[in-house]
Amino acid sequence: MWMCDECGAREKALKDKKLLDSDNNTLIAIFMGCTKGKPGESRWTSDWFDRHGNRITDNTRQRLLFNTSWDWLMPVVEKIWEAIGNRESLFYFESDDISVMPISEGLDNMADCYAAVVTFIHEYNNNK
Numbered sequence: 001m002w003m004c005d006e007c008g009a010r011e012k013a014l015k016d017k018k019l020l021d022s023d024n025n026t027l028i029a030i031f032m033g034c035t036k037g038k039p040g041e042s043r044w045t046s047d048w049f050d051r052h053g054n055r056i057t058d059n060t061r062q063r064l065l066f067n068t069s070w071d072w073l074m075p076v077v078e079k080i081w082e083a084i085g086n087r088e089s090l091f092y093f094e095s096d097d098i099s100v101m102p103i104s105e106g107l108d109n110m111a112d113c114y115a116a117v118v119t120f121i122h123e124y125n126n127n128k
Contacts, residue, residue, distance in 0.1 A: 066117075
């Protein structure tokens, strides 16, 4: 289980694990500068585009994969590392304003990293 020192953002983000991964994936996509639909275009309204305008979902892959692919999740972790100024952990992020830390041991999988990322982004957005 994860806990944010400040305000329990983990509980808000993943309370009883009932929030859909798609909601959290949307949160991550927006954090990464992605948009749904291409600005100025009526086509591709349900597709996601990265900050460079490249389509990252399409007719064959309609969902965001931050929760299931290290290839998708690691660029998010790297952006967080840049934001906080250190690369100490995949599961623990701390800056002047935000502290996301585990309250259990044995963290070594994608689900734990994903939970830390979601919690960090919630805190980051609350502190903007």
